[in-house]
Amino acid sequence: MKATNTLRFVLAAMMLIAMAIWQFVPRTSHEILISDAVAAPIDGDPGAIGVFLKLTNTGGPDRLVGASSEVAATTRIEGPMPTLAVPSASTPSLSADGAFLYLSDIKGDLDDGRTLPVTLKFEKAGDITTRARLVAPKTKGAAASFGLFGIGDICQVGEGEPAPKIALRVNQTAQGWEVGVISSDFEFTPDLVDGPHVPGTGHGHLYLDGLKLQRLYAPSASLGVLPAGSYEIRVTLNTNDHRAYVLDDVPVTATARLTVD
Incomplete structure (x- = not known):
């Protein structure tokens, strides 16, 4: 009888310890x-x-x-x-x-x-x-013909207009990843978004393996934590009316790869 009571006491103590540990172990929700x-x-x-x-x-x-x-x-x-x-x-x-x-x-x-x-x-x-x-039908547009994602449209840079160029810098942070955009002949103009096209101005679109993460109204953005895997980060430069800039039949875009263990 004493052995049985001792075993019950040990099991109860182990359950209490397990519950206490469970309460304080960080858990990741998925919502x-x-x-x-x-x-x-x-x-x-x-x-x-x-x-x-x-x-x-x-x-x-x-x-x-x-x-x-x-x-x-x-x-x-x-x-x-x-x-x-x-x-x-x-x-x-x-x-x-x-x-x-x-x-x-x-x-x-x-x-x-x-x-x-x-x-x-x-x-x-x-x-x-x-x-x-x-809602209303969507046309396929010209984006896919230039190797861009989706079914959007493009804006050809005209002769004598600013010729935007772009490069990316990607760094890991404690909260995830930081993407920096290095551009020339281009100005981020959040106050003009949804307005008429002004050559050399606009914003960026940030993609992760084709998934549109956000618009960029400044030359940097933060990403959260990613599942393990290898990914392509892509940024396109876009006009105020959301068309992708194309220069000499080449989209104004830059890519970088990152790997999460």
């Missing part, structure tokens, strides 16, 4: 919110739509590994990579000028205002379902 989801038919591709939306990651690093929709024959991530890393504490977007969701052979009419169910699959956060509202 991703989806907002502003829209779907647009793609001109020249009957029955296909692109889905564009905003992600808000309030937890640790995660990865978008796929998507599905009950109204589409196929659903895939349209971009240079089949999966997309989502940094911690970030607000990236699936966008027309970056990676987005491509749905084909949609059931039913593609009427304006219709909502379509879409489920995004994350490595840590799991499956998250949203509804994307159909």
